[in-house]
Amino acid sequence: xxxxxxxxxxxxxxxxxxxxxxxxxxxxxxLTLTVSxxxxxxxxxxxxxxxxxxxxxxxxxxIDNMYIKIIFKSLGVTYIAQFAADYCKDCGENxxxxxxxxxxxxxxxxxxxxxxxxxIEIIKGLVV
Numbered sequence: 001x002x003x004x005x006x007x008x009x010x011x012x013x014x015x016x017x018x019x020x021x022x023x024x025x026x027x028x029x030x031l032t033l034t035v036s037x038x039x040x041x042x043x044x045x046x047x048x049x050x051x052x053x054x055x056x057x058x059x060x061x062x063i064d065n066m067y068i069k070i071i072f073k074s075l076g077v078t079y080i081a082q083f084a085a086d087y088c089k090d091c092g093e094n095x096x097x098x099x100x101x102x103x104x105x106x107x108x109x110x111x112x113x114x115x116x117x118x119x120i121e122i123i124k125g126l127v128v
Contacts, residue, residue: 006039029091036083070115074108081107 013035081104088097
């Protein structure tokens with residue numbers, strides 16, 4: 001599905017959500033979540049192209065694959081956290097949304113610790 005198809009699907013979904021908003025807020029939230037998951041599934045289909053491009057760049061630069069894993073894990077955490085936080089905001093739960101964002105940031109920091117360690121090792125090697 002192209003971006004034009006995704007945008008058309010989103011616009012049709014928004015119109016449907018607005019049409020049922022006054023009648024049933026619960027159905028609107030379920031529809032919103034369903035549409036969001038469908039779009040996420042279609043968007044994930046582009047990930048393989050990104051992974052192969054980044055992998056070839058890292059291989060040509062002779063950089064360890066560990067760093068690619070860190071990048072994609074961090075990216076995945078941020079997307080999932082943002083998705084969940086946005087849905088919580090749509091439901092009116094701003095405090096929970098903020099906590100999800102905080103947990104996502106901490107998770108990215110934990111995932112990135114090996115990268116920070118390697119960075120410090122490089123700096124120590126340059127200083128000595």
